[in-house]
Amino acid sequence: MTIPHTELTILMPCLNEAETLAVCIDKAKGYLDRSGVNGEVLIADNGSTDGSQEIARSHGARVVDVPVKGYGAALIGGSEAAAGDYVIMGDADDSYDFTSLDPFLERLRAGDDLVMGNRFLGGIEPGAMPPLHKYLGNPVLTWIGRILFRSPIRDFHCGLRGYNRQSILDLELCTTGMEYASEMVVKSTLAGLRVSEVPTTLSKDGRSRPPHLRSWRDGWRHLRFLLIFSPNWLFLIPGLIALVLGIGGSLALLLGPARIGPVGLDIASQVYLAALATVGYQSILFGVLTKLYAEREGFRLPRGRNFTWLAKRMTLEALALVGFGLFLIGLIGLIIQLAAWGSQGYGPLDAADTVRVAVPAALMMILGAQTIMAGLFLGILTIPTRSVDVMRGRSND
Structure with missing residues (x-):
């Protein structure tokens, strides 16, 4: 029996996302079923203690355990374990729409190596992004990145993005924290990869607890990374x-x-x-x-x-x-x-x-x-x- 080729991996980093993980997986699997894309949903678990692993498996997702802590570490481990030629990554907090991934896949099939979502073009639901991030953090860090590295990307930190798995693995990304988001864009640009962006939406996440992101700490880590590279x-x-x-x-x-x-x-x-x-x-x-x-x-x-x-x-x-x-x-x-x-x-x-x-x-x-x-x-x-x-x-x- 011939095992069908896996074209797409929908990758979600996870650390105690029991509240929203199931709905995200169901949306992603629903997209694969409706589009006819041969793919998988992969959860890169970063040490959850709330039963997220069992929830993921019960909803038909594959789980890979990533012992090294951090957002970047989880995505690096997930990318290495992914079976698809293409990977579309997104947070497991139900803030991104996993039912509308066609624009990402179309650009990847057309030969782009990295396809970024742009929340400012697609729309940000009221309350989905703190004013500090919306009007200061994201615009300023993105502007710095565009100036220093001549990047065409206008939303450096969108969590929903697609990429050619092998192209990104070849970059040898190594940051383990939130600055991984900047590292992917910067290194792709410097390496001359084909980079593009498509509009995407951002909804208010469905968790009752605060997000893992820490505004000033993680903002500084992004800025520090940009300084090291320029x-x-x-x-x-x-x-x-x-x-x-x-x-x-x-x-x-x-x-x-x-x-x-x-x-x-x-x-x-x-x-x-x-x-x-x-x-x-x-x-x-x-x-x-x-x-x-x-x-x-x-x-x-x-x-x-x-x-x-x-x-x-x-x-x-x-x-x-x-x-x-x-x-x-x-x-x-x-x-x-x-x-x-x-x-x-x-x-x-x-x-x-x-x-x-x-x-x-x-x-x-x-x-x-x-x-x-x-x-x-x-x-x-x-x-x-x-x-x-x-x-x-x-x-x-």
Whole structure:
């Protein structure tokens, strides 16, 4: 007997959803029956203690137990266990309509890799989404995602979405919390997958208890994920601009006061420009180390040729050498000033002339120390550990 091919898996993450799970499964199975699609309903259970597993099985769903806690972990486990070529995922709280999945399946059959629901286009029932999420959280986080990653998606956090199972598995998604929703969209966009969206509706969920979502905590986790994936725009480019302006301006004022139109620049400006350079350099180091850390933790960030070239040469030894060179430049300036002071019998000095030289010298020493410490931190990041190597399927050799 030939087992029929499974085209679609309707996947629901579940953690104590006994109140609404049965109606969601019945709606999903009803869709499969009416549409003639050969599919399954799969419940990715995340450790329910209210009998959700028995409810799911009694209503004809398949259950896979996912011991790792978290929304993302449940969906990763469910995607790996799914039998269908396509997966349509949705929350098991009866807020999404599992009877109207045709638009998702049509786009998947047409070759799209990820099809997002858009609740703002389809309609949000009164009371279905808290005002904080509707007018601030979702719009702001979606706007940030669209700007930073040039994504066409206008509702980053819709819980009803469909995807080509193998395409998404190939992305190696790894976040276990609510930020998984952002990770799927961001990585799909960066990988050049075909991404689209269709209108969908959002209803008030049928549970009597509060949702698992925690607005500020989970909102921050989404934002943190977006920051990790966009160090160029947030840290490297602004940091480079600040560093160039700070060092250039500080060295220019070493020769004496300057004017830019009606604005006069002197020692105070030099001090603030040196501070700007320090902050800018720290931002650059932070951006680079963030990228290296994210890759070490299993995130597949986009790598340009320039960063690949830089990453190969950024070692503890190289940074220590560069840092020592910068510190030495500043130290030479300090020694020259001390020698000049000694030649005058260590008496009173002209404050303006002294500070004018001391500021860039101190700046070089600070940048040198920052570089050395960044190298030491990089050395810590690159220490081989069993957990990371096993996760990546590598040995310690």
